[in-house]
Amino acid sequence: MPKAEKEFILNYAMNRWQLNFKKNVGPTSDSIRLCAPNSYEEWAEYYYIIVRSRGNIDSIGESLYQHIKNDLPGEERFHPTLLSSITKHDCISYMHNVVIDRVYSGYKKEHGM
Secondary structure (H helix, E strand, C coil): CCCCCHHHHHHHHHHHCCCCCHHHHCCHHHHHHHHCCCCHHHHHHHHHHHHCCHHHHHHHHHHHHHHHHHCCHHHCCCCHHHHHHCCHHHHHHHHHHHHHHHHHHHHHHHCCC
């Protein structure tokens, strides 16, 4: 079995089930450019009010958790201890991190900030 970390599993499952696609998280790149935030807080507030609610992202995180707990163990691709170490909180936090933190970080780099 290949050695993997939690983030690898989270990213793998998120991409595999297309949980980070526009149909789920909204047009993040277009939205942050439209918002043109001056701060992380401004972006987070805009996203959660205009694009998707915190509850929507929590729900996607819960879906990610269900896929990791129910679908991945049967494939025997990843060590069971690693899979069992991933919590629902990890999945929800990861989804918020992807749509808020990482999009904002990319925006800052794009604008030389």
